[in-house]
Amino acid sequence: MADTAVEHGAEAGGAGMPQLDFSTFPNQIFWLLVTLVVVYFILSRVALPRIASVLAERQGTITNDIAAAEELKTRAQEAEAAYDKALVDARAEAAKIVADAKAEIQAELDVEMQKADAEIAAQTAESEKAIAEIQAGAADAVKTVAKDTAKEIVAALGGKADARSITAAINARMKG
Amino acid sequence: MADEAHSEGGLSFHPLDQFEVKRLFGEGAIEWYTITNVTMWMAIAVVCIVLLLVIGTSKRAIVPTRTQSVAETLYGFVYTMVEDVTGKDGIKYFPYIFTLFIFILISNFLGLLPMSFTTTSHIAVTAILAFAVFFTVTIIGFVKNGAAFLGLFWVSSAPLPLRPVLAIIEVISYFVRPVSHSIRLAGNLMAGHAVLKVFAGFAQVGLIIAPVAILGVVAIYALEVLVSAIQAYVFTILTCVYLKDALHPSH
Numbered sequence: 181m182a183d184t185a186v187e188h189g190a191e192a193g194g195a196g197m198p199q200l201d202f203s204t205f206p207n208q209i210f211w212l213l214v215t216l217v218v219v220y221f222i223l224s225r226v227a228l229p230r231i232a233s234v235l236a237e238r239q240g241t242i243t244n245d246i247a248a249a250e251e252l253k254t255r256a257q258e259a260e261a262a263y264d265k266a267l268v269d270a271r272a273e274a275a276k277i278v279a280d281a282k283a284e285i286q287a288e289l290d291v292e293m294q295k296a297d298a299e300i301a302a303q304t305a306e307s308e309k310a311i312a313e314i315q316a317g318a319a320d321a322v323k324t325v326a327k328d329t330a331k332e333i334v335a336a337l338g339g340k341a342d343a344r345s346i347t348a349a350i351n352a353r354m355k356g
Numbered sequence: 357m358a359d360e361a362h363s364e365g366g367l368s369f370h371p372l373d374q375f376e377v378k379r380l381f382g383e384g385a386i387e388w389y390t391i392t393n394v395t396m397w398m399a400i401a402v403v404c405i406v407l408l409l410v411i412g413t414s415k416r417a418i419v420p421t422r423t424q425s426v427a428e429t430l431y432g433f434v435y436t437m438v439e440d441v442t443g444k445d446g447i448k449y450f451p452y453i454f455t456l457f458i459f460i461l462i463s464n465f466l467g468l469l470p471m472s473f474t475t476t477s478h479i480a481v482t483a484i485l486a487f488a489v490f491f492t493v494t495i496i497g498f499v500k501n502g503a504a505f506l507g508l509f510w511v512s513s514a515p516l517p518l519r520p521v522l523a524i525i526e527v528i529s530y531f532v533r534p535v536s537h538s539i540r541l542a543g544n545l546m547a548g549h550a551v552l553k554v555f556a557g558f559a560q561v562g563l564i565i566a567p568v569a570i571l572g573v574v575a576i577y578a579l580e581v582l583v584s585a586i587q588a589y590v591f592t593i594l595t596c597v598y599l600k601d602a603l604h605p606s607h
Contacts, residue, residue, distance in 0.1 A: 203386060209481075215402055220451065223409065
């Protein structure tokens with residue numbers, strides 16, 4: 181504190197403000213100039229060119245990366261277009277195959293249907309013939325049974341059955 | 357002032373002691389070559405600048421480290437400022453402007469360290485910085501434009517009778533520039549640091565005042581951090597504006 185008092189006394193014109201103590205000005209100015217020159221040389225020779233080159237390099241890298249990304253994007257778009265085209269083609273092909281298959285199946289179906297129809301018609305004719313035969317057979321059987329039955333009935337009633345007259349009677353009855 | 361406070365007993369107020377230029381070694385008068393605390397703190401500023409801008413960027417990383425990122429941000433900030441304000445032809449003065457900016461910025465921040473010495477709070481320092489800008493800009497103006505540089509003072513867009521009056525005002529304002537340029541920086545830093553010290557002095561007073569004073573110190577300190585950056589920015593952008601006037605003097 182005594183130290184400061186002495187210094188305060190020493191700086192007569194300073195009015196207590198160290199900033200206005202002109203005796204220290206040459207010292208400050210000298211060291212400031214030294215500092216500025218040193219800083220200027222360090223910056224302009226080393227620091228600023230280095231930072232500029234780093235920034236330029238980064239800018240270059242970014243530009244390259246963006247260009248590469250752009251190219252990849254174009255390729256991706258191309259691939260997508262190719263994929264879309266392939267998809268459309270595949271759809272068309274599939275539709276064609278489906279149509280072909282349908283037509284083929286239809287054709288086969290038609291043939292089969294015709295064949296089946298013909299078979300059914302043949303079977304129907306056969307059946308009708310068989311039915312007709314059976315009917316004829318049945319009429320004969322009825323006639324025989326009727327003849328036998330009539331003969332038996334006549335015999336049972338004590339008459340003598342004349343085969344020829346019975347047959348004639350039955351024939352007459354069955355027609356009637 | 358210090359003596360007054362001293363006589364009140366106990367309470368010691370020396371808000372201006374922090375600005376004193378002192379010899380680091382030995383006794384005696386301070387000659388121009390004497391190694392003082394000014395020398396030391398300017399050397400520390402140089403070391404910080406080297407650490408930040410040279411060592412910090414030595415890896416030249418494409419993806420920057422934290423320090424390199426700070427260095428690049430500062431570079432980009434000042435570069436854009438120079439380009440925006442002065443135009444393309446001001447770019448070649450960029451190293452000079454960046455030197456001023458980084459020196460003021462680092463010195464301001466170093467001044468915020470407790471017990472430190474703020475070189476930029478001295479009018480001797482800021483006046484040299486400002487006059488260096490003033491003379492550089494004036495010389496560039498005359499070299500680039502010749503006598504046309506005087507057109508800066510002749511406001512051709514104003515009515516003719518007003519022009520001489522405006523010319524006088526312009527000339528005065530031109531010569532006041534270095535004064536305001538230097539006093540703005542030194543004044544801001546000195547006032548802030550002195551106020552910090554005054555609050556710190558009140559922190560010795562007592563139970564009631566001390567907490568308030570300490571809060572005040574914190575608040576003023578925060579403000580000073582802001583002021584340190586802003587004053588470096590203001591000094592730099594004004595330098596750019598003056599340089600722009602020198603390069604393109606027409607109104």
